Amino acid sequence: MTNVTELSKVKAYGNVIDGKIMHTGESMESVNPATGEVWATIPLSQKNEVELVTQAARGAFEDWADLPARTRGDYLRKIGDMLSQHATELLELETKNNGWVLDEHAYLAEVLKQLWYDAAGGAALVGGQGRTVQMGTDDFGFTLRKPYGVVVGILPWNAPLFTFTIKAAYALAAGNTIILKPSEHAAVACLRYGELISDILPKGVLNVISGYGKDIGDDLVAHKEVDKVSLTGSIATAELITKATAHSPKSLLFELGGKSPNIVFEDADIEQAAQGVMNGIFTRNAGQICSSASRILIQRSVFDEVIERVKEMMTKKDAVRMGDTLDINNSMGPIANIVQYKKVCSYIDETANDEYEVVFGGRYGGDVLLPNEPKFANGFWVEPTLVKAKDQTQKLCREEIFGPVGVAIPFDTEEEAIELANDSTFGLAAGVWTQDLARAHRLIDKLNAGNVWVNTYFRVAADLPFTGVKESGYGTDSILDYTYEKACVMTIK
Structure with missing residues (x-):
């Protein structure tokens, strides 16, 4: 744990909460795995930041969900367009953070853009995924797809930008607001990504908070204002999330490990x-x-x-x-x-x-x-x-x-x-x-x-699901998985 002023020689990145960049009192060093040297600092958030970020996401939800789906799609396309200008910066930050060679990231830049564009196109389809049910001459049954509300996305250190994108793009397309919590081992690119996106979206719709899981993890996933948690990570983290949410049940999506x-x-x-x-x-x-x-x-x-x-x-x-x-x-x-x-x-x-x-x-x-x-x-x-x-x-x-x-x-x-x-x-x-x-x-x-x-x-x-069975998890980061099906019956006489 290091005070920000002690690390003035490296750049300090802040949380993205309610459309603003916020620095906490404490920070931690980000290490370049290629050299073992410190090159940036990231926030060590605490309970106070958890409360701020959940309230921001909850406060933005109703207005975002009430937007026409095509309008939400327009916002997501703007994010995809933004990547044409900032992809190189983001990919270099991630390369310094987790050691992926830049050649791999050059390919990834196009993937990220296509995910935002795909989500934008799919946003308008959510309303058409309902069903009609024959219930007799006097009753009409149908279903609607509705967003959960506030989604928390827990990101791994091996592919932060990709998992950030696939969770945020489809959760937002479905009408949710989202809080991304990157791994403390690889948070820099995600914090900068969130900063760029916050310049496009209405404030509070997308937020990024950094810190140790032991400090903020339980409070974040179990918060009463959080409606769904999507994790890409280890089975150990999935167990912690399951225990933390036992007294505040919510929809969980786990993409875990493998021995393929x-x-x-x-x-x-x-x-x-x-x-x-x-x-x-x-x-x-x-x-x-x-x-x-x-x-x-x-x-x-x-x-x-x-x-x-x-x-x-x-x-x-x-x-x-x-x-x-x-x-x-x-x-x-x-x-x-x-x-x-x-x-x-x-x-x-x-x-x-x-x-x-x-x-x-x-x-x-x-x-x-x-x-x-x-x-x-x-x-x-x-x-x-x-x-x-x-x-x-x-x-x-x-x-x-x-x-x-x-x-x-x-x-x-x-x-x-x-x-x-x-x-x-x-x-x-x-x-x-x-x-x-x-x-x-x-x-x-x-x-x-x-x-x-x-x-x-x-x-x-x-347009293909990516999911597992057994201890590799369940659910997919798709638009439909970020909605629930509401059943409706009308009596007509």
Whole structure:
């Protein structure tokens, strides 16, 4: 905990409450994970700010909900248009915050704009989602879709701008007002995003508040003025929210973690499958996405061939380029924060045990991986790592690592592949690599996952749901999920 005046050499970002930028008495340091150095400060909000932000969102709700849907859509289009001017600034802030390489963010800029435009177009459709019900000659039944009221969106540190956008755009399109609470590990871009958006929307419609979950989390989600909570994060956070709201029940939406399988059958296009295995876990943000394909299930007859091809791809010169995350020529960033870095390193240390065989990788630390670039010596860098496991009982096969660490496991039959894939407490995503169309359909039907991709991986779209089953959560950040259905009956005589 640091007083703002003690950090005058770095920029201080404030909360966005009721259309104004507000600084609290206390702040915390924001650390660039590539260098380990402080580069900004963010507010450490307390109960007072929680009360201010909830009252602001509640006070703005009725006027916002009463606007014609097309008018709300016009506001959202203006936000999308704004990104054409400010996307680079926002993406650079997020790169400094969580270590995603800027090349990945360049693609993300277009995704963010399209989400606002899609929500704008969908706003006018909400009113048409009601139903009419035949109840007899004297009674007329129908339903309406109505906004919940005040929505709280809890954001993760790995993809703050994306989750900010998908929650805010569709909640606002449905007629709700919203409070975004970014992770204290990656709040800067969200605070600036909220500042830019507050210049477009009526005051209080969108608010951003920063702070530790332990300080403001329970008070925020359990507040009597909050009607719905949408979380993208960990199951531990979901448990805390569920407990906090037990005495003040409200609609909950949870998009949680995963331990997703990527299944390669012997009839797959090996080159395509190897590329899919590589891209499924060794991503530009170092495997820190909830749907990372960290369990690599490969049919035994092609197991060695696929592993060797992935190794060739990952170990050739310049296959993985680490360094300045603002340099678009670099292809993988660091782990996003010190807490997660230590966790990932502990899993890599596990690979020294006899039950694993390291195929490649296994090193960590900026001083080790970037020895010729001293400014990154204290950064949270981890080498892409692939290990073999004889079966799925080991720790690395069962727990979510959330880093660039994949575990390859052999299987013999289709039935065994399904059994292994479903033998997890998670159920977010799965990949299938096969040329057999009938098999593809069988796997789609049998896999316990909210998303299944065949001969591709992590393909999402604004008009497709993204959800999980089991401990991966439930619900979607869609317009309809930000409304409830009101039943109405009229007697006509």
